[in-house]
Amino acid sequence: KRLIFIGPPGSGKGTQSPIVKDEFCLCHLSTGDMLRAAVASKTPLGLKAKEAMDKGALVTDELVVGIIDEAMNKPKCQKGFILDGFPRTVAQAEKLDEMLKKRGTGIDKVLNFAIDDSVLEERITGRWIHPSSGRSYHTKFAPPKTPGVDDITGEPLIQRKDDNAEVLRSRLAAFHTQTEPVIDYYAKKAVLTNIKAEKAPQEVTSEVQKALS
Ligand code: AP5
Ligand code: ZN
Numbered sequence: 001k002r003l004i005f006i007g008p009p010g011s012g013k014g015t016q017s018p019i020v021k022d023e024f025c026l027c028h029l030s031t032g033d034m035l036r037a038a039v040a041s042k043t044p045l046g047l048k049a050k051e052a053m054d055k056g057a058l059v060t061d062e063l064v065v066g067i068i069d070e071a072m073n074k075p076k077c078q079k080g081f082i083l084d085g086f087p088r089t090v091a092q093a094e095k096l097d098e099m100l101k102k103r104g105t106g107i108d109k110v111l112n113f114a115i116d117d118s119v120l121e122e123r124i125t126g127r128w129i130h131p132s133s134g135r136s137y138h139t140k141f142a143p144p145k146t147p148g149v150d151d152i153t154g155e156p157l158i159q160r161k162d163d164n165a166e167v168l169r170s171r172l173a174a175f176h177t178q179t180e181p182v183i184d185y186y187a188k189k190a191v192l193t194n195i196k197a198e199k200a201p202q203e204v205t206s207e208v209q210k211a212l213s
Helices: 013-024 031-040 044-055 061-071 090-102 117-125 165-188 201-212
Strands: 002-006 027-030 081-084 109-114 127-130 135-138 192-196
Touching: 002 013, 002 165, 013 027, 013 081, 013 135, 013 201, 027 031, 027 061, 031 044, 031 061, 031 081, 044 061, 044 165, 061 090, 090 165, 109 165, 109 201, 117 127, 117 165, 165 192, 192 201
Parallel strands: 002 081, 002 109, 027 081, 109 192
Antiparallel strands: 127 135
16 A cells, blocks of 8 residues: 555644554655754754754755655565655655656545644643654653653653744644645545544544544
8 A cells, every 4th residue: 555644733644654654564754753863863864854854944845755765675565664754745746656657556535533723732742752763752642651752762752843833833724735735636646535633542543543444
């Protein structure tokens, strides 16, 4: 399967991706996770991306298209993939079409994680992540067994630098102006399914599974 998960910050893309990935043996390609790893290790890519990410703006299409093109060549991605947070502009969606055409494939399904803006601040400000695995928790909705500690490795959890109310406003603005047109782009291609992302995590999982079965 070749899938796209699209939705605003905090809509649950990163929470549902690992579940779907394991179920269908796909690779999980999150441009946000890949960019954060590049920023943390101060690679040339990370240095170029940091400023935009810190203020909640999108990085350039060129940067993200490059990392996705490279990632899709990995052997583990040949069975299929989930694109989490990509494409986020119509230009990225067009580039993706070209990349897939070149490989003789296409997108099977695009899931739109539909949710009201008003619930996102609580989700974003309560999120804690385990940086090396990308696992995420929430102080209220998905607490770790021990506060501040990853369940599996016992390593410390951190908060993302862009997970505060002020930067969230910019991320939401970027979503509405630049990413919403991408939803229309896929609706016109008749590959779009809407997911009610406001429900509890397990209910969202069932809806996602139904959409993919
Ligand atoms: P990215 O990392 O993609 O951030 P985002 O789109 O803002 O999305 P989030 O990761 O915040 O949301 P999510 O839907 O994954 O939420 P999660 O499941 O973790 O991008 C970061 C930055 O990188 C961008 O701002 C940009 O600068 C750059 N970038 C990335 N891709 C780019 C691209 N293609 N082009 C240009 N720039 C790009 O859930 C959030 C919290 O809620 C968690 O704590 C979770 O436990 C909790 N939760 C999840 N589901 C539920 C539920 N159903 N009920 C209650 N709580 C829930
Ligand atoms: Zn995410």
